[in-house]
Amino acid sequence: MAARVMGTLPEEVRAAAARALSTSTFEASWSRSPPAASAGDTALAPLRKRLQQRAPDLAGLRLQLGLTSADEGPRRLRGAMHLADASWVSFAAESPDVAPVPTHTSLPSLSAMALGIVLASLLVVQWITKPLQRLALAVEDFGRGAAPVPLPETGPREVQEAARTFNAMQARIHRLVADRTQALAAVSHDLRTPIQRLRLRAGFLDDLEVQRAIDGDLDEMEGMVESTLAYLRGETESEEPRQADLAAILSTLVDDATDRGASATYIGPDRIPMRLRPVSIKRAIGNLIDNAVKHGGGAHVTVEEAPKDVMVRVEDNGPGIPETELETVFEPFHRLDASRNRGTGGTGLGLAIVRQVATTHGGTVTLANRRAGGLVATLQLPRQHTVGRDGDPPSNGALLSPVTPSGVGQA
The missing domain is CATH 1.10.287.130 (Signal transduction histidine kinase, dimerisation/phosphotransfer (DHp) domain)
Structure with missing residues (x-):
C-alpha cells in the first residue's frame, strides 16, 4: 500500500506521506538513493516468497528484505521497494521469529x-x-x-x-x-x-x-x-557340570529302589543327553523316589521332553499332603510328621536339597496332589542352561557316554 500511494504522489510530499503511513510497529520512509544492504537475507527468502504470493505486485517492485545488525539493538526486519521512477520506499518492522530453512x-x-x-x-x-x-x-x-x-x-x-x-x-x-x-x-x-x-x-x-x-x-x-x-x-x-544321560540316572535309581523291594517304575526315553551335575541330580531325584516309596507306597517316574527343557515327574499313590503345605515342605528341617521317629524317617532336608539342586541347574521343582489320589513331584530342568560359572557352555560336539555316579542322599 505504501508503494502504491507514494508512486502516485509528487516527490515533494512523498516523505510526509511516508511519515503518515508509519505506526508504532511499522516505520516507512522515501528516498532517491538505494537503501543500505541488510544482513541475514538468506534466512528471509521463504518470507519474501510468501509475501510475493500474497501480493504479486511486490515482485515487480524488486522487494528486498534483511535484518538489522545486532550492534543496532534489538534486531528488526528491514525492507525496500523500487518505484517506477527509480526512487525507493524503505520500511522497518519488528523482526518475526524466522527459523532458517534447510x-x-x-x-x-x-x-x-x-x-x-x-x-x-x-x-x-x-x-x-x-x-x-x-x-x-x-x-x-x-x-x-x-x-x-x-x-x-x-x-x-x-x-x-x-x-x-x-x-x-x-x-x-x-x-x-x-x-x-x-x-x-x-x-x-x-x-x-x-x-x-x-x-x-x-x-x-x-x-x-x-x-x-x-x-x-x-x-x-x-x-x-x-x-x-x-x-x-x-x-x-x-561339582563340574558335564554331559550325562539323564535317562540312565533315572533307570539306575528305579532299579535300586526295586532291588530294595519297593514298587518303582520308569516310563520315558532310553537316552536323554543333557549337561548337568550328575551327582547332585541323582541325589535330588533319589530323594523324590525315596519319599514316594516311603510315604506313597511306590514311585512311578515319567519323563516328558521338550525343545527347551525336560520334565521329570515322580508320582505315588499315597494320601497326598494338605494344599497349605505344598510349599512349606521345601523349607529346611520342616516335616509334616512332628514326631521325627525312625518309622517315618529323615530330618526334613530331602525336599530342601531337591529345590537347592533344581535352582542350581536353573530349573524348578513343584508338588501337587493328584486328582486320583497321591502326590506328584515335577522337576523341570532346562536343556541349554549353563550350570553355574564353573561350567563351560553346552558343546555341539559328540556326546559323552552315560554317567551314572553313585551316592543317593537320605530323604
Whole structure:
C-alpha cells in the first residue's frame, strides 16, 4: 500500500506521506538513493516468497528484505521497494521469529550430524547398559549357588558403586557360608568318633534287643549328620557340570529302589543327553523316589521332553499332603510328621536339597496332589542352561557316554 500511494504522489510530499503511513510497529520512509544492504537475507527468502504470493505486485517492485545488525539493538526486519521512477520506499518492522530453512546444500550436513548423534547415543547406551547386564548375570549366577566371581568395577559412577557393593556382598556371603559349613563339618567329624565308640560298646551287650535299639539310635544320629552335611555342601560344592544321560540316572535309581523291594517304575526315553551335575541330580531325584516309596507306597517316574527343557515327574499313590503345605515342605528341617521317629524317617532336608539342586541347574521343582489320589513331584530342568560359572557352555560336539555316579542322599 505504501508503494502504491507514494508512486502516485509528487516527490515533494512523498516523505510526509511516508511519515503518515508509519505506526508504532511499522516505520516507512522515501528516498532517491538505494537503501543500505541488510544482513541475514538468506534466512528471509521463504518470507519474501510468501509475501510475493500474497501480493504479486511486490515482485515487480524488486522487494528486498534483511535484518538489522545486532550492534543496532534489538534486531528488526528491514525492507525496500523500487518505484517506477527509480526512487525507493524503505520500511522497518519488528523482526518475526524466522527459523532458517534447510537448503539442498545443508541437508547432507544435517543428515551426517543426525547419524553421528545416533551412533554416539548407541555407544553411550552400550557403555551404560553393558556393566548393568554383567551385574544382572552375576547376581543370577550367584543366586543359583555359583562360586563368587568379582565383577569389573567399570562404567558410570553409579554402576561402579553397584559393582563394588555386589563384590563385597558376595564375598561376605560366601565367607559366612564357608565358615558355617566348615564348623558343621568339624562338628560332624567330632561326632563320628563317639558314635563309633558307642556302636562298639553296644556290640558287647548281652541283651540283643537293647543292642538293636542302640544301633538304631546311632544310625538315626549318623543319618541326621550326613543329611545335614549334604544340604550344606549343596551351597558350596564345586561339582563340574558335564554331559550325562539323564535317562540312565533315572533307570539306575528305579532299579535300586526295586532291588530294595519297593514298587518303582520308569516310563520315558532310553537316552536323554543333557549337561548337568550328575551327582547332585541323582541325589535330588533319589530323594523324590525315596519319599514316594516311603510315604506313597511306590514311585512311578515319567519323563516328558521338550525343545527347551525336560520334565521329570515322580508320582505315588499315597494320601497326598494338605494344599497349605505344598510349599512349606521345601523349607529346611520342616516335616509334616512332628514326631521325627525312625518309622517315618529323615530330618526334613530331602525336599530342601531337591529345590537347592533344581535352582542350581536353573530349573524348578513343584508338588501337587493328584486328582486320583497321591502326590506328584515335577522337576523341570532346562536343556541349554549353563550350570553355574564353573561350567563351560553346552558343546555341539559328540556326546559323552552315560554317567551314572553313585551316592543317593537320605530323604
